[in-house]
Amino acid sequence: MYDIIGDIHGQADKLEALLSNMGYEEVNGVYQHPERTIISVGDLIDRGPQQRRSVDIIRRMVESGNALCIMGNHEFNAVAWATQDKNGSYLREHSQKNFEQHEAFLKEAEQDPIWYANTIAWFKTLPMYLELPNLRVVHACWHQPSLKVLANYATDGVLHEDAWVAANTEYHDLFNAIEVLCKGWEVQLPEGYSFLDKSKHPRTEIRTQWWREAHPHYRELAIGVDDINNLPDAEIPGAAMPGYDNKKPLFIGHYWMQGKPCVQTDHIACVDWSAGKGGPMVGYRLDGQQLSNAQFFTSENC
Numbered sequence: 001m002y003d004i005i006g007d008i009h010g011q012a013d014k015l016e017a018l019l020s021n022m023g024y025e026e027v028n029g030v031y032q033h034p035e036r037t038i039i040s041v042g043d044l045i046d047r048g049p050q051q052r053r054s055v056d057i058i059r060r061m062v063e064s065g066n067a068l069c070i071m072g073n074h075e076f077n078a079v080a081w082a083t084q085d086k087n088g089s090y091l092r093e094h095s096q097k098n099f100e101q102h103e104a105f106l107k108e109a110e111q112d113p114i115w116y117a118n119t120i121a122w123f124k125t126l127p128m129y130l131e132l133p134n135l136r137v138v139h140a141c142w143h144q145p146s147l148k149v150l151a152n153y154a155t156d157g158v159l160h161e162d163a164w165v166a167a168n169t170e171y172h173d174l175f176n177a178i179e180v181l182c183k184g185w186e187v188q189l190p191e192g193y194s195f196l197d198k199s200k201h202p203r204t205e206i207r208t209q210w211w212r213e214a215h216p217h218y219r220e221l222a223i224g225v226d227d228i229n230n231l232p233d234a235e236i237p238g239a240a241m242p243g244y245d246n247k248k249p250l251f252i253g254h255y256w257m258q259g260k261p262c263v264q265t266d267h268i269a270c271v272d273w274s275a276g277k278g279g280p281m282v283g284y285r286l287d288g289q290q291l292s293n294a295q296f297f298t299s300e301n302c
Contacts, residue, residue: 042072
């Protein structure tokens, strides 16, 4: 059976504490469990103080058959930062803003160019999602139309080498699909409404808690809006939300949850509880199909 763990963001100490609390032991440099396999929802890098160690712990587990790992938006961005198109332009602009988001990883990775190159190559092998017999995993949002688009450019969720330019070309179908899968579901605000994002840029779309399907409301579902009074006091049209078929338990990361770890619905659990911002690293032990708050583990002392 599987244990699904949340965003790591360079917090190797918390990762090792969580693995220990879940019964994993380090044997010959690899964390392993006699009966269970880890699944990482991605975002191994950026922000934290232990970038290389965080990657190496998970990569050793994957390569030894003790873990699976999908791509988070930070791995996707790392590949794009390091990859040039045929004209020599980087797929992710080397702007000051992008550098600051990626600085913690670059400072550590660039001390060893061979490790850096090998790590970027390994990131390219990570699938965008997993669909297993008894569960699904995606970094931000399970959306069947986006998965259908991805299938034209990927094998088993792993992007083809020649698809990376399209994946980073704004408004391309593949770009749009990856935005949903790795970064979440956005909803257009009604005409006349906008808000300022954290960089003080006006935005007319909100990222949403897309899993909350009952009576979706702009102000209740918005993520990253400081003043919700700038949003409509109204329900979001039902057709604007992606929905979920509830056929299997779904595990996501990405959302910097706060408070005591809990499931989001009977079929959806987020395992990102802000390890990169002072919160615990969280894992969920899947036993059967019924999700339960009692199945969460954290990196904090048990």
